[in-house]
Amino acid sequence: MPSTKLKLVVEKGPTAGTELTLSDGSVSVGRSPRSGLVLKGDDFVSTEHATIAALGDVWSIHNLSPNGTLVNGRPVTDSPLVNGDKISVGLQHLITVRTIPVARPAVPVPTPSSPSPQSPAGAAIAPPVRSGPKLPMWLMVYFGFMMVALVALVIVKTTSAGTVGFADVRAREQQHAAKHDLPVEQTSRVLWLLETATVHERRGDARSAYEAYREVLGARTPIDPQSPAYRYAAARIAALGPK
Numbered sequence: 001m002p003s004t005k006l007k008l009v010v011e012k013g014p015t016a017g018t019e020l021t022l023s024d025g026s027v028s029v030g031r032s033p034r035s036g037l038v039l040k041g042d043d044f045v046s047t048e049h050a051t052i053a054a055l056g057d058v059w060s061i062h063n064l065s066p067n068g069t070l071v072n073g074r075p076v077t078d079s080p081l082v083n084g085d086k087i088s089v090g091l092q093h094l095i096t097v098r099t100i101p102v103a104r105p106a107v108p109v110p111t112p113s114s115p116s117p118q119s120p121a122g123a124a125i126a127p128p129v130r131s132g133p134k135l136p137m138w139l140m141v142y143f144g145f146m147m148v149a150l151v152a153l154v155i156v157k158t159t160s161a162g163t164v165g166f167a168d169v170r171a172r173e174q175q176h177a178a179k180h181d182l183p184v185e186q187t188s189r190v191l192w193l194l195e196t197a198t199v200h201e202r203r204g205d206a207r208s209a210y211e212a213y214r215e216v217l218g219a220r221t222p223i224d225p226q227s228p229a230y231r232y233a234a235a236r237i238a239a240l241g242p243k
Contacts, residue, residue, distance in 0.1 A: 002054045003141070005100040006081065012241060013093035014041030021100075026053030029089060030065075037095075044217070045090035052081070057141055059099070061087065068225030073235035075225050082146055088238050091214050166198045172228035182220070190219045190229045197233065201240075210240045 002024060010018040020027065020037050027036030030049040037052075039045045046065035053060060059081045063069040070088035071079045081087075085097040170191055177187040197212030216233035217223065224230055 002057050002059065003102055003137075004059070005102060006052070006054075006059045007098040007100060008037060008052070008087075009096045009098060010037075010039070011086075011094045011096050013039065013090070015039050015093065022052070022054070022059075023102075024054050026051055029095075039089055039093045042090035042092045045093065049089055057137070059097075066225075067223050068230075068234075070234050070238060073238040075231055075234070086238060088234065091217060091237070094238065094241070166195055169194065169228055169232045176227050182224070186220050190216060190227070193219055194229050194233065197236070201236070206240050210237060213237050213240070 006022045008020045008022075008027075010016050015038065018037070028048060028051050029035060029037045029039065030047050031039060031042075031045045032047045035048070039049070044067050046067055049063075049065040049067070050069050051062050051064065053062070060078060061069065061071065061076065061081055062078050063076060067090065068075050070076070071081070072086055073088070081097050083097060083099040087095040087097065089095065173187065173191060173194075176182075177184075193212055193216045197209045197216065200206075200209035200212055213233040213236045216229055217237075220227070220230075225234075
């Protein structure tokens, strides 16, 4: 059983306000009514979009959808989850991860007892040897993943719109399209939509920028979550949020 419970809170999207707490096992996330966490009203949410499960002492998410799943704005296939992570599913749903430590029963400390019949009369009993304070394993794992999350957050912030410009993303997208022999018409539309979105964002029109970034995600058929333009647009959508 994991050392923490996992609480999933749907912050944005048609099913905002939904909460689910897990103590163990796994849960499916998707549009299907049979899913443990049902996300309605978003056509980009697959019937079976992802699963979240306890792997030993760690919670992890596994993407099942060709539309992709983002953790803190980055596409993932398998990723550990820590407190504060933001999971983007489809175009509208944003899920916040909360971890709740599970109380463990205290281990009794043995106390000195009277001499046993085999002990010589009057023999002194040595006090128990105690080592220095030691953190529980679950707490060490928790701190380790918090450090990983902090590093990931720094990476996301340094690769956000403030440091990666449209010219850089455009060059990467053109290289990606050439490498995978993608249709020129679709690539041109992707770049045009991306440029439109960045112009709106520079002008302070967050609503129009958000909508244009959403169109970037669906500009190719089938959807290509590995494209630099797709990943950049997904990160900006997570930052802007529905307006």
